Amino acid sequence: MIPGKYRSVSGRAANNVNCGLHLVIQTSSLPEKSKVEFKLNKETPSFPGRLLQHDLERNYSSRQGDHIHLASSSMPSFPVLQRSSEEKILYSDRLTLERQKLTMCPIIDGEEHLRLLNFQHNFITRIQNISNLQRLIFLDLYDNQIEEISGLSTLRSLRVLLLGKNRIKKISNLENLKSLDVLDLHGNQITRIENVSHLCDLRVLNLARNLLSHVDNLNGLDSLTELNLRHNQITFVRDVDNLPCLQRLFLSFNNISTFESVCCLADSSSLSDITFDGNPIAQESWYKHTILQNMTQLRQLDMKRVTEEERRMASVVAKKEEEKRRESHKQSLLKEKKRLTINNVARKWDLQQHRIPSIATNQDRNVSDSPSQDPVSAFPEETGSLDSGLTNALQGLSVLDTHLVEVDGDTLSLYGSGALESLDRNWSVQTAGMVTTVSFTFIEFDEIVQVLPKLKIKFPNSLHLKFKETNLVMLQQFNALAQLRRVDQLTIDPQGNPVVNFTLWKYYVLFRLSHFSMQKINGTEVTQNDMIMAERLFGILAHVASSELPQYRLISILGDARKKQFRYLLETKGKKPGLVSEENNDSKKLAGENTNRATLNYTTRDFYNERLEEIKEKKKFCKMYMEDLVKEATEINMKNEALQKLWPQMFIELVRDAVIEIRNKNSYMKLCLQQITDQK
């Protein structure tokens, strides 16, 4: 009859409210669906068995001699209830009308002392005709068809109101029930909690098996100790921290999936017992310890006691999770920064390549690098400024970098031409030694060529080079890679490197860099056939380049290359002379490895033009010099020719003069003697 858990509430032993009644109802004008037949009580009331068709309850004990007289009521539709006076005296304060197939509340006359009224298991659709029962404390309308809470406005003493298993859609019309202690609305169709803020004495509120989707509006329920919200569709809970006495909260079988949706529970200091089973949150791996960590006041979770051990574990796990989350947050921040930087570099690159029309917006503020993410490779040499740069990043400032340098285990990635300067940095031997792959992106190949000697020194183990968007357009550019110590793998990304479109590029690379014995190009293994083909295609070129060049050209070309390397080396700061000579030996050794290819060099266009400019002066001088020589030669030639022409005539004149002189022997002798004496 009255559900057991409410026993203590009403404060009286009300479990066996046996009202032995014989109920006869005259309902001629009622639309009657029930199979019950209603008879007029004209017969003797001493046959309780005959009259009571619905004596089903076990608690229902028939009494002898109880009978009611049902008089015709004043209103044609409402039945009127009367009890025998014996009954009235025996059970003056309680009235049970269970399973009476009532479709409406009967008018109850002369029972103004009634304190307990039980209408369970009927078909009542509206609460009516009980306004006169102003002493009512306990009203049970469980399992009826009530659609709306109404007709209770006079029951100011009501303490227990049981409206479970009805069709109530809205909580309303409870304004005057200020003494309400227990309100049971389970099994209805209620969608919102409302109009309960005045119930400051309410201790138990049952809203299980309703249609609630969220919980709020709980302020004012200052005495609430137990709140049952099982079997709803609740996704979030609010305002629970406004309930100062709440001890038990049942949220089983709802739709709660995150702790954030019930985070107000953490602030409720009174809560000691909570259930979440049947929610999505209970399936999560972090469920238990998150709840325990956030609700340290809990004694029971899901109807099981919380042990100290569990609490400790929970806090440990929670701490670890927090750390992990912080770490991953930091990682994602840095990753985002990296992505932004790369985007910026890419945009600058495209601008440079005239792919997009230049918009003068690029502001590059701090040209700071973002150093390694690898926790192992700490940089003790880094200055404080870089550290602050990192924390700045963490604070979410958007700094537009123009280049990016990243060391990730064995890969050194350089984005943007400014990144090449980072090769000058003091890399720790350990980090530099680990790097086997160097990747260049968004940098002009000609600029990379200039730092290759530095690369060779600083990262001696770099075996794999990757180029993307580096403007490789000529086969000749690969000649520049020959100066490195060793390259095992080469990856030229087609994007931004037109050279890959050539049919012969791989063979040329294999040919020119044959002394490296490369293993892979662009991911595919190099086969013996490839090497043969490369040699077959370009072998003659090597032969011509070495044996058919005149000696002085060989020397000058090789000398040029060496001179250039010196220049690059000398440009780096803090170079010890000892190291320089080591490089000298190194390059000599290299030249010795493949002499027939060594003359195939690559000078960047700028240097080439520079050299041509330098030569112009010399050329001018040579031209002038030659012109002088030619002038001299032609003059001599002219004179020669003129002499040739004039000589016969001159010769004849000479002879004629001589003959004329000797014609007169005597005078000639005299003349000669005269000349001799004159000479003395």
Added chain:
Amino acid sequence: MLSPERLALPDYEYLAQRHVLTYMEDAVCQLLENKEDISQYGIARFFTEYFNSVCQGTHILFREFSFIQATPHNRASFLRAFWRCFRTVGKNGDLLTMREYHCLLQLLCPDFPLELTQKAARIVLMDDAMDCLMSFSDFLFAFQIQFYYSEFLESVAAIYQDLLAGKNPNTVIVPTSSSGQHRQRPTVGEASVLEGVEASLFYQCLENLCDRHKYSCPPPALVKEVLSNVQRLTFYGFLVALSKHHGINQALGALPDKGDLMHDPATDEELERLLAQIPGLVNSATANPEASCLPSRTPPRVGSPWRPLHHARKLDAESDGSTEETDESET
């Protein structure tokens, strides 16, 4: 040496015709540039080596474009060097794009201009679809014509345009700004109905051009031969015919005939030697087919196809056109 024609010219002209000054200037320039290295083994030896290399045609290797272009001998040497170095590419059968050929050219001359290669490609592709692939021999012969006779071809292009426009360039025209308009005038009559210009008229203009041109041009007799075969021809048709003409190729003397283009036994031997040096290579199978097919294909002139240029010229002056048409089967 003391041929009368030589003495007939005044000094400067003689020197200029033989481009002696160019080589002298270049030699002195090279000397200046590398004086530290060269002073080690003597200037006389340097000059010997220099002029030897000029004779052999190796002086243009890895030199700047302005030098390569300077004299016809340089140009011919460059063509020959290109042929020798990359004949293997052609032999391999690869078809390459214009850009790739340009890359190969740049391997020998770093600042070779792209326009020349483009013009050469236009000859091969008949000014159509510039990204098409070309075979080595096609490209090489077209490139030869374009590079060796580049100034001549420019003038020919101008003449062609004039003829298309219906003007006869034999009449003396003072170049004014309106000459450009002539080209744009719609070509009525010939050009709209038929393509190109009339061959005989074209030849007359070219003959005049050859007479007064100071740059090198193909022998007029051969040009006449080319033009006599057709009624009308377009500009590129003319160039294609030029490039494919055996006689002109021989007159140039830089490249062997088309049939022999892939064969050069001397360098083949070199190549085999180089290949043998690759470690772990089993090449007996590859070597033999080469050696076996060589003897059967060697025409009588295999000894040293590369004769000094003046020698070839002399031949040309004596004989009228090429009479040594060897019967080769196309590969």
